[in-house]
Structures are given as C-alpha cells and as structure tokens.
Amino acid sequence: METIELEYDVVVVGGGTGGPMAAVKAKEKNPKLRVLLLDKANVKRSGAISMGMDGLNNAVIPGHATPEQYTKEITVANDGIVDQKGVYAYASNSFSMIEELDRWGVKFEKDETGDYAVRKVHHLGSYVLPMPEGHHMKRVLYRQLKRARVEITNRVVATRLLTGPSGEIAGVMGFDSRTADFYVIKAKAVVICTGAAGRLGLPASGYLFGTYENPTNCGEGHVMAYHAGAELTNLECFQINPLIKDYNGPACAYVTGPFGGYTSNNQGERFIECDYWSGQMMMEFFNELEGGKGPVFLKLDHLAEETISEIEHILHTNERPSRGRFHEGRGTDYRKSMIEMHISEIGFCSGHSASGIWTNEKGECSIPGLYAAGDCASIPHNYMLGAFVYGKFCGENAADYVAGIEQPRFESDKVQAERERIAAPLSRSEGLTPFQVEYKTRRLVNDYLQPPKVTRKMEIGLKRFDEVREDLASMSASDPHELMRAMEAYTIRDCAELAARASLYRTESRWGLYHLCVDHPEKDDENWFCHTNVSKAQDGRMVFRKREIEPYIVELNAEEKAAYQRLRVAGSKTAVAV
Amino acid sequence: MTIATTRTQAPVVVDQSKCIAEKGCTVCVDVCPLDVLAIDLVSNKAFMKFDECWYCMPCEQDCPTGAVHVNIPYLVR
Numbered sequence: 001m002e003t004i005e006l007e008y009d010v011v012v013v014g015g016g017t018g019g020p021m022a023a024v025k026a027k028e029k030n031p032k033l034r035v036l037l038l039d040k041a042n043v044k045r046s047g048a049i050s051m052g053m054d055g056l057n058n059a060v061i062p063g064h065a066t067p068e069q070y071t072k073e074i075t076v077a078n079d080g081i082v083d084q085k086g087v088y089a090y091a092s093n094s095f096s097m098i099e100e101l102d103r104w105g106v107k108f109e110k111d112e113t114g115d116y117a118v119r120k121v122h123h124l125g126s127y128v129l130p131m132p133e134g135h136h137m138k139r140v141l142y143r144q145l146k147r148a149r150v151e152i153t154n155r156v157v158a159t160r161l162l163t164g165p166s167g168e169i170a171g172v173m174g175f176d177s178r179t180a181d182f183y184v185i186k187a188k189a190v191v192i193c194t195g196a197a198g199r200l201g202l203p204a205s206g207y208l209f210g211t212y213e214n215p216t217n218c219g220e221g222h223v224m225a226y227h228a229g230a231e232l233t234n235l236e237c238f239q240i241n242p243l244i245k246d247y248n249g250p251a252c253a254y255v256t257g258p259f260g261g262y263t264s265n266n267q268g269e270r271f272i273e274c275d276y277w278s279g280q281m282m283m284e285f286f287n288e289l290e291g292g293k294g295p296v297f298l299k300l301d302h303l304a305e306e307t308i309s310e311i312e313h314i315l316h317t318n319e320r321p322s323r324g325r326f327h328e329g330r331g332t333d334y335r336k337s338m339i340e341m342h343i344s345e346i347g348f349c350s351g352h353s354a355s356g357i358w359t360n361e362k363g364e365c366s367i368p369g370l371y372a373a374g375d376c377a378s379i380p381h382n383y384m385l386g387a388f389v390y391g392k393f394c395g396e397n398a399a400d401y402v403a404g405i406e407q408p409r410f411e412s413d414k415v416q417a418e419r420e421r422i423a424a425p426l427s428r429s430e431g432l433t434p435f436q437v438e439y440k441t442r443r444l445v446n447d448y449l450q451p452p453k454v455t456r457k458m459e460i461g462l463k464r465f466d467e468v469r470e471d472l473a474s475m476s477a478s479d480p481h482e483l484m485r486a487m488e489a490y491t492i493r494d495c496a497e498l499a500a501r502a503s504l505y506r507t508e509s510r511w512g513l514y515h516l517c518v519d520h521p522e523k524d525d526e527n528w529f530c531h532t533n534v535s536k537a538q539d540g541r542m543v544f545r546k547r548e549i550e551p552y553i554v555e556l557n558a559e560e561k562a563a564y565q566r567l568r569v570a571g572s573k574t575a576v577a578v
Numbered sequence: 579m580t581i582a583t584t585r586t587q588a589p590v591v592v593d594q595s596k597c598i599a600e601k602g603c604t605v606c607v608d609v610c611p612l613d614v615l616a617i618d619l620v621s622n623k624a625f626m627k628f629d630e631c632w633y634c635m636p637c638e639q640d641c642p643t644g645a646v647h648v649n650i651p652y653l654v655r
Contacts, residue, residue, distance in 0.1 A: 045609040045636040155613065177613060207653040209612065209630045216611045216632075246654050322633040322648060329655045430580055476581070481613060481628065 001423055002181045008034040008151075009402045010395075011172050011187040013158045013221065015039035016047015016214075017384055018374030018391030019193035020141040020150075025395030026191075027148040033399055036185065037150050040157040040177060040484070041216050044142055048195055048214050048351075048375065049384060052135035054255050054318040056108070057121070057383045059129040060094035064118040067091035069125045071554045076564050077123070077278040078354050078380045079511050079523075081234065081531060084553050086379045089361040093389045098129075101388070105140050107133040119258035123274040123563050128254055132314050135321075156183055157484055158220060160418050161190060161228035161370070164408025169228075169369030171410065173418045175487070180426060180480040182419050186407050189369045189398040192357060193391060194221030196239065196375040197495045199488070201345025201450065202442040205246045208435070212241055212248050212344040213375075218488045219495040221376040222348060225357040226494070231366040231533040233358040233378045233547065235502035238451065238514045239349040241277060242285050242296070245342035249320035251298040256315075259307050261300045264338065265293040272567050277352050279512030280564045286343060286451075286513050297338035308334050343513075345442075346450055348495065351387070353514055354380035355502075358533060363394035366535075369408075371398050424473075425486040431476035434485035438492055441468050445496050449503065451516045458500045465497045498534060498542065505544040506532055588626035589651040590615065590637060596645035597623045606637035606646050 012023045015037050023037040039046050060070045070091040075082050098116070102108060109117040109130040120126040145152065155177050162171035162184075171186040198213020209215045226232055242263065244251050253263055253275035262270050265288050272284050289296050300308060312334065316324035332339055350356040356378040363371045371394035372378075374387035382390065425434070448461030472490055477483040508524035509517045531547040592606075600622035607615045607624060614628040615637060624646070631651055638646045649655070 041611040041613065042608050045640070046611050050611055050634050050636055051639070205654045207651055209632055210651065210654045211632070214611055214632060214634070215630070247650070248654070321635055321639075322650060325633075325648070326650050326655065329650055433581065478581075484613070485630075 001426070003184060003419065004181050005184050006036070007186040007407065008036045009187065010189045010191065010398045011036045011038060011185055012191040012193060013038050013172060014047070014193035014195060015043035015152065016193065016195055016374070017049050018387035018394070019191070020145050021388045021391030022191045022193060022373060022395035022398070023150040024144045024148045025392045026399040027150055029396045029399035030403065033402065035150050037145065037152045038156050038158055038172070038174070039152070039154050042154045043145065043152050045138055046216065048217070049137050049319070050214060051321055052137045052318050053131060053384050054134055054252065054314050055131045056098070056129040056385050057254055058094065058127050058381065058385055059098060059116070059118060060091045060127060061098065061116050061118055061129070062095060063115070065125045065127055068554045070127060072556055072560055073122055073124050074381050075552070075556060076561055077276065079279065080529065080561070081354060081510070081549065082380055083361070083550060085361040085550065086359070088553055090379060090382060090386050090389050094385060097385060097389050097392065104144060106137065107131060121254050121257050122276045124560070128258065130255065130314065131318070135318050157487060158224060159422065159487055161224050162410040162414065163228055163367070164410055167229055167367050168408055169367065170408040173415065175422050175483070176480065177484040178480050180483055182422060184415055188402040188405055188407055189371065191371040191373065191394045191398055192221040192225060192376055193372070193374045193387070194376045196347050196349035196351065197222050198347045198349065199492055200347045200442065200495050200499065201445045203248050203345050204342060205248065208439060208442070210248050212243055213347060213349065217375070219348065219491050221372065222357060223491045223494045225365060225370065225372065226498070226536055228370065229367055229536060230370055231358045231535045232356065232498065233531050233533045234355045235348060235498050235534065236506050236515045236532065237354045237511050238346040238499065239353045240282050240346055240451070240513055241344040241352060242282065242341055243344050244323065244326070245295070245340045247323065247326045248344060249323055251339060251341055252315060253298060256298065256300060256311055259311055260303050261298060261311070263341070264297050264299040266295055266297070267293065268299060268338070271569050273569055274567055278564050279353070279514040280567050281512070282343065282514065283512030283516065284567050289343065296341045298341055299338045300334040301336060301338060305335070346445065346499070348499070349375045350378055350380055351375040351383050352381065353511070354378065362397050363390050364397065369401060422483070422487060425475045425477035426483055428474070428476035431474040432471055434475055434477060434482055434489050437468065437471050437475055437489045438485065441465070441489065441493050441496055445499070449496070449499055451513050453503050453515065453517045455504065455519045458504050461500050462497065465493060465500065468493050501542050501544070502532060502534060586629040587652055588629055589631045589633060589649045590626040591647045591649060592624045593645045593647070594621065594623045596643045598643055599624050603642065605640050605642060609636040609640050611636070
C-alpha cells in the first residue's frame with residue numbers, strides 16, 4: 001500500500017452526470033486551473049446514466065413551460081419544503097443547458113417543425129422531453145472532458161475530505177480499488193458529485209446489487225461531507241420509487257404515460273391521476289399495493305402495435321436496457337400482459353426527492369470550498385438535467401473561489417488516521433467479510449427504517465447500527481476489491497444511522513410515504529414547515545436543527561398548493577393499509 | 579481459518595472463442611461500474627470474478643467482438 005500524493009486546484013469527485021459537467025465548466029472558466037475528475041469506476045461508463053437516459057424529466061422550455069411554473073410544480077410536489085431560489089436557479093438555466101447539450105451532440109426528440117417534442121407527465125405543467133437516442137450521453141460527455149483537457153483518475157474511491165485551519169476544504173483522500181494505494185490529493189476546492197446513497201435498503205429480491213440506483217453509488221459523498229463538518233438536509237425525506245418488481249428498474253411511466261400507458265391496480269383500473277413520482281403518489285401506490293387491490297401494474301396492453309414497438313425501442317435501448325431481457329425471461333409481452341410493479345428499497349436521492357448535502361443556489365455547501373451537484377446534493381427533484389445545471393454552477397463557482405487563494409494546510413494526523421482505517425481490513429486474515437456486514441446493515445434498514453416509520457423500531461435500529469459499528473472494526477478483506485466493499489460498508493452504516501436519526505427528529509408525517517410516521521400521523525405545519533439540517537458536533541454526535549424556509553419568490557394559490565394532495569382518481573376508493 | 583467460500587452462478591458470461599483479451603483487450607473490465615470482471619491469468623480470457631452485477635450492460639455493449647453476454651442474475655430473474 002503505497003501513498004500517492006497529488007495536488008490540484010479543483011477536484012471533482014464522481015464522473016457520472018454532474019461531475020463531468022463541473023470539471024468541464026471549471027476548465028472553461030479558467031483553462032489554467034489544474035482540474036482532476038476522480039471516479040471509483042470509469043468515467044466512460046460510470047454513474048446513473050451509464051447506459052444513457054431515455055428522456056429529460058424536467059425540461060423547462062419556452063413555449064411549453066416557464067421557470068415560475070416549474071418552481072410552483074416542484075414546491076407543491078415536495079410539500080412546500082423547498083429553497084425556491086435553488087429550484088428557480090435550475091429552472092431558469094434549464095433551457096440554455098438543453099441548447100448546449102444539443103450543440104454537443106445529444107439528440108432530443110423534435111416535432112416536424114423542429115421544436116422540442118415536450119410531453120406532459122407532471123400534475124400541472126409539461127416538462128418531459130423524450131430522448132429515444134439517449135444511449136450516447138456518456139460518449140458526448142467524455143468528448144467534452146477530452147476537449148477541455150480535464151485530467152481523469154479512474155478506480156479511486158474517495159473516502160474522506162481534508163479541511164484547513166478554518167474548516168475550509170484542503171483536499172480529499174481515498175484509495176485505488178485495484179492496488180489499494182492510498183491517495184492524498186491536495187485541493188483548494190472539491191465538488192462532490194457522487195450520486196445517490198442507493199445501497200441503503202435491501203432490494204426485495206435479496207440481491208445486494210439489484211438496487212434501483214447504480215450500486216456504485218452508496219453514499220460516499222454524503223458521508224464525506226458529513227465527516228468534514230458540512231450540513232446535510234431533509235434526510236428523512238427518503239427516496240422510494242415505483243419500479244418493475246424484482247428487476248427494480250423504472251417501469252417507466254414517464255416514457256409510457258404520454259403514449260397512453262398508466263399505472264393500474266389488479267383490476268386493470270387507473271387509481272392515480274398523475275404518474276409523476278412524488279411522496280403523495282407513492283403513498284397512493286403503497287395503499288393500493290397493500291390494500292387488497294394489489295399488485296400494482298404498468299398497463300400497456302390496450303395500446304396499438306406501433307405505439308408498443310416505439311415504447312419498446314426507447315425502454316430496451318436506454319438507461320436500463322436489460323429490461324427487455326428481464327421481460328423475455330418471464331414471458332412478459334407488453335402487448336399481452338401488464339407488468340407487475342413494486343416499491344423500491346429506501347435511499348437518499350435528491351434527483352427524485354429532496355434529501356442530500358445541503359447546497360444553496362450556487363451549489364455551495366456549508367463549508368468554504370465545498371460544492372455538490374446531482375443526486376447527492378439537496379436541490380429537489382433535480383434529475384439528470386438538474387445535475388448538469390448544478391454541475392455547471394459548481395464548476396464555475398469553484399473556479400472563481402480558488403482564484404487567488406493558497407492551498408490550505410491540514411493536519412497530518414488526520415491523514416495518518418485515514419490511512420490506518422483503510423489499511424486495517426487488508427491486514428486481517430480472519431474476521432467478518434464486507435458482504436456479511438453490508439447485508440446485515442441493509443437488512444436492518446429494511447426491518448426498522450422502511451416506512452411506515454415507527455419510533456420504537458427506529459430506536460431498535462439505532463441500537464443495532466451501533467453494534468454494526470463495532471463489527472466494522474473486525475472486517476477482513478482479501479484483496480483491494482474487497483477492501484472497496486469494506487469501506488463501502490462503513491459508508492452504508494453511517495447513512496443508515498443518519499436516516500434513522502433524521503426520521504426520529506421530524507415528529508410529524510410529510511411527503512406522503514417518504515416520511516409516514518405511525519406515531520405522528522398528521523402533517524404539522526405549525527412546528528415542521530421547515531427544513532431539517534444535520535451536522536457532526538465536536539464530540540462526534542449527529543446534531544439536528546430546524547432551518548427556516550426562505551420566503552417564496554413564486555407565490556402559490558390555495559388550489560395549486562393542494563394539487564398533489566388530490567392524486568387519487570375520483571371514485572376510486574382507498575383501501576388503506578395502515 | 580474461519581472464512582468459507584460460497585459459490586454463485588455469475589450472470590455475465592464470456593464466450594472464450596470470441597474474447598480477445600490475450601491480444602491486450604480489457605474493454606469489458608475497464609467499463610464495468612462495479613469492477614467485477616477480470617482477465618484470467620491462465621486462460622488469458624475475461625471472466626466475471628465477483629457476483630456483484632447491476633445488469634447494466636456496458637460490458638456487453640462495448641465488447642468489440644460480441645463475446646460478452648449479460649444474463650439477469652438468478653435472484654432477480
């Protein structure tokens with residue numbers, strides 16, 4: 001285990017979606033900067049869009065939608081708990097990003113007049129732009145990285161940030177998952193783009209890597225930011241998604257909805273008015289699933305042959321192309337049968353909910369020199385396009401921040417402690433395997449943290465996670481690859497504790513199923529119309545605080561505010577399970 | 579010694595007659611997000627070393643000779 005020391009101006013951690021954009025934009029802002037893009041996989045095929053994306057879910061395109069309208073939509077879809085400035089900043093830069101991606105060679109669907117072919121999926125406005133040829137996303141990004149001369153290091157797992165005398169960013173540490181070499185990388189600014197914490201709950205299939213999210217994304221960014229002293233926010237707003245049962249990928253109602261597909265119960269009846277993923281939509285989905293009218297299905301079998309062929313082309317060549325192979329194995333043909341759906345395991349992902357490393361509308365975190373974009377950062381419902389827009393903000397603002405500042409000093413004992421933590425599992429020939437520790441942690445997450453949330457269960461979960469903390473210290477790894485899984489087990493355990501403590505802190509129910517508390521079943525706007533932030537205290541404890549919601553910049557009327565509370569189709573009775 | 583070996587069927591299959599790893603090709607190993615493929619040092623062919631698959635398919639898509647096939651893992655299919 002060699003120690004490799006490097007020095008850059010800006011290090012971007014994570015080369016999936018927001019990361020490449022941040023690195024390119026930092027270089028474009030100041031080509032003289034030394035910019036490193038670090039990835040635990042390979043930038044060519046890493047992250048949530050490893051195989052591309054089938055469409056934009058939040059395109060704000062003039063003539064189809066306005067930034068004001070989009071900001072309203074996300075405000076109500078997220079039960080009012082939003083930094084509107086952050087959402088509005090995304091929305092007003094959404095179109096220029098689409099145009100830039102278009103110039104870079106990304107293919108969006110256009111109509112016969114050359115206008116973007118926007119579809120309606122959300123409850124109020126139209127923001128969905130299909131990308132039937134969206135499988136080439138990563139190649140387009142890679143070309144831009146090369147053009148901007150961004151340096152790339154693959155297969156290095158970042159584990160901890162380094163901070164300077166005033167708590168500012170001073171670098172990042174990690175290790176190579178093939179050689180176990182220890183990396184100490186000095187940097188004046190770090191941009192975290194590590195994606196969701198997607199390996200938190202255990203999928204219903206029991207297959208550890210059969211997660212909704214790319215399982216490479218296990219929450220390292222969240223945990224690194226937390227241990228460096230940065231604030232995380234709204235972690236109790238879990239991500240839970242409606243997916244193809246067992247396959248655990250999107251079904252995908254956003255693609256099929258505009259073609260006439262819809263989510264149905266076991267009688268083939270529509271029960272939700274709008275398939276856009278929100279906590280309230282998930283609540284109705286869960287009620288139907290558990291309430292006697294389940295299973296829930298995606299219904300396409302009423303559509304015409306040419307429509308189904310088009311849907312198949314999009315779904316089986318993009319994002320999760322092995323969907324087709326899965327259906328084939330089960331003998332499921334969209335023409336003849338409905339597709340059984342289920343709810344996903346829990347995770348942290350702002351792409352679809354609202355939790356993550358707290359950032360403002362510039363992508364800045366709560367400690368100087370730290371930036372975050374994409375699924376790991378806190379701007380709600382941001383999806384792929386939001387990761388690009390905030391990647392751009394982070395890259396440009398980090399470039400400005402590092403101009404004229406010196407590389408901060410940091411304490412060498414912090415480096416030594418991290419080196420020892422990483423070296424430990426490889427030095428043991430006996431002990432628990434990372435697989436066992438990860439499996440147990442994630443099984444406990446399902447047992448005790450999955451909504452409906454129960455106070456007593458959360459408390460038991462926390463006790464078990466304390467025990468797992470001790471287990472981590474006896475893990476043994478036989479090679480650098482297994483060492484990566486061992487260090488991920490640390491990350492997953494920390495995320496599990498954060499999820500439980502955040503859930504206990506907010507003593508109300510909000511965001512539909514995402515934070516449905518059996519002991520506090522009502523929404524309590526008087527006490528909880530606020531964000532919740534967590535940070536690490538001097539003594540190492542997790543400390544929570546309420547953070548006020550800044551005054552809205554786009555006002556909502558009463559009818560708009562209640563729009564996402566009326567998702568059940570009129571006349572369709574709820575058989576409530578809880 | 580208290581560590582056991584548990585066997586599993588790997589979802590990614592490499593057709594040895596088509597794989598050109600012996601000529602220095604490492605495309606499938608390079609692109610896997612989970613880093614679960616490797617080159618067998620004896621046969622000089624790619625194989626799935628760890629059963630930690632997201633069935634995401636870059637290995638199959640990017641293989642220059644069509645040697646790689648991704649099956650849905652047994653627990654999922």
